[in-house]
Each structure stands twice: as structure tokens, then as C-alpha cells.
């Protein structure tokens with residue numbers, strides 16, 4: 066392979082730049098030309114390619130976001146869009162791809178390979194940590210530390226004003242961010258999509274805590290929880306608590322997706338970036354590079370996309386035990 070392309074797609078995540086840097090420098094080390102594809106699949110369709118040299122990725126390892134920009138591409142969902150993308154890659158002489166993103170990005174890459182035979186190796190980049198085949202995805206560690214910092218600060222007000230706070234964190238359909246923040250932030254309860262926590266259970270936990278002389282409480286809610294969004298949950302709980310507690314709601318939102326990546330995310334991204342280029346040049350395709358028990362793994366896209374990576378039930382239990 067003489068020329069490869071690298072792109073970021075789906076939501077951005079802290080550490081994506083460190084992965085881009087690792088991909089570019091490994092390609093150059095292996096004497097392969099590397100181009101950046103701007104704005105994910107949209108840029109592939111439009112032929113937005115930029116040549117990348119070693120200095121193109123200087124001074125980015127510490128930066129959040131992605132220098133290649135990211136997008137959710139509607140056009141790539143269509144055959145016509147993918148055909149345009151293939152033609153652009155052919156015109157530019159790009160023979161293989163490194164895709165940094167989540168399961169949607171890998172689904173696109175898999176379909177693209179089946180239709181046009183362009184080999185892709187994936188790097189898991191999403192704050193949600195919801196991909197099977199890797200213990201951690203790039204961005205997760207930074208996101209939970211950012212959310213934790215915010216939760217610690219909210220706790221000050223919860224304590225000063227004897228309040229009950231419902232704090233919503235990101236994660237789409239997954240509760241990884243919520244469970245980590247719940248444990249590390251000392252929450253009374255964590256509500257995640259993977260396990261049903263009823264309003265009744267929330268009411269009971271809060272009441273029991275306050276009976277045992279707690280004067281403030283924090284409930285961490287994953288955005289995809291089945292009881293509704295954080296405002297709906299807080300309203301349902303408030304109705305049951307009949308004005309007993311002073312309730313506030315806080316949605317942390319996109320602050321969780323930004324900022325300088327932690328050391329853990331930079332190291333993970335660097336390892337995955339190197340391994341991804343090595344795999345692509347060794348003739349692999351339709352795989353995601355992961356890290357399991359600190360060892361690099363090659364996971365078929367099929368598994369990364371469709372297999373579940375369940376939250377350990379003991380973590381949910383841990384929050385209950387430790388909030389007594």
C-alpha cells in the first residue's frame with residue numbers, strides 16, 4: 066500500500082488528535098503516504114483531502130476536538146454517496162483507510178468495503194465507551210474526569226443548600242460514563258439504560274438516606290435512561306416527595322466531549338494509532354483495534370458493532386452499598 070487516508074467521524078472525542086498524530090507518524094515511519102480526509106464521510110464524498118506530514122501533527126497531542134473535523138454524514142448512508150466517495154478515493158490514489166469513530170462509523174466502513182473493496186481499520190473514538198472488543202475507547206477517560214470535576218463542584222452547592230441534585234451525563238444508550246461518575250463522585254444513586262431503576266426506588270433511596278441524617282444527595286442520570294430525561298425523572302420524583310426536598314437539575318452536556326485529553330487517553334490513542342496502521346499495512350480490513358487487559362486486540366467490525374459490552378452489575382451494586 067502506497068497511500069492511505071485517515072479521518073474522524075461521528076462525535077468528536079478528546080484524544081482523537083493523539084490518534085491522528087500516531088497514525089500519521091507511523092505511516093511516515095513505514096514510508097507510506099498519508100492524507101487527512103476532512104469532516105468524516107462528508108469530506109470523502111467531496112474529495113476534501115489534505116496531505117499530512119510529520120509537522121502537520123506537531124503540537125496537537127494535548128488538544129481536544131479533532132484537527133480533521135468530524136461529521137455525521139447523511140449522504141454516506143446512501144449508495145450514491147458511497148459511490149462518489151469511492152470515486153474520490155480512486156482519483157486521489159488512496160488505497161486504504163483508518164477510521165476513528167464509533168459503531169456508526171464502522172458500520173459505514175463495513176458497507177463501503179462490501180460494495181467497493183476499500184479496506185478500513187477502525188480506531189474506537191467515542192466518549193461513550195460502548196464498543197465491544199476494547200476495554201476503553203478514546204475520550205472516555207477524559208470525559209469521566211471532566212464530568213467528575215463538574216459533579217464535585219455541584220456537590221458543594223448541594224451540601225451548602227441541603228439540596229437533592231439530579232445530574233445528567235452523556236452516553237447515548239450506554240451508562241458507562243454515568244456509572245464511572247457515580248462511583249467516583251460518591252453519588253447516592255446512578256440511573257443507567259442497562260438496568261431499570263424505578264422512580265419508587267429513587268424515592269426510597271433518597272428518603273432512607275435523609276432519615277439517616279443525609280442533608281444532600283446526588284443522583285447521576287445517564288441521558289438514555291428508560292425513565293426519561295433528567296427533567297422528567299426529577300419531576301416524577303418531586304411529585305412523589307411532595308416538596309420535602311429542594312430539588313435541582315443539571316445537564317452537563319457537551320463539556321464532556323471537549324478539553325485536553327488525559328494521559329490515559331493520549332497513551333491509548335497513541336497505541337491504537339500505531340497498531341491500526343500496522344494492521345492495515347499487513348493486509349487487514351474490517352477490523353477495529355482495541356485494548357483488552359492492556360493487550361492490543363483485532364476485533365472484527367461485525368463484533369465491535371453488534372456485540373454487547375454490558376456494564377458490570379457489581380458496579381451498580383457498589384453505588385448502592387457505598388451510598389448508605
Ligand SMILES: Nc1ncnc2c1ncn2[C@@H]1O[C@H](COP(=O)(O)OP(=O)(O)O)[C@@H](O)[C@H]1O
Nearest residue numbers: 075076137138141142166167168169170172173
Ligand atoms: N448503515 C450505515 N451505512 C453507511 N454509513 C453509515 C451507516 N451507519 C452510520 N454510517 C455513517 O457513519 C457516521 C457516523 O456514525 P454515528 O452513529 O453518527 O457516530 P459513531 O461513529 O460515533 O457511532 C454516520 O453519520 C454515517 O455517515
Ligand SMILES: O=P(O)(O)OC[C@H]1O[C@](O)(COP(=O)(O)O)[C@@H](O)[C@@H]1O
Nearest residue numbers: 075076167191192193235236237322
Ligand atoms: O453532539 P451530538 O451530535 O448531538 O451527539 C450527542 C451524542 O454524542 C455523544 O457525545 C457521543 O456519541 P458518538 O460517539 O456516537 O458520536 C453521545 O454521548 C451523545 O448522545
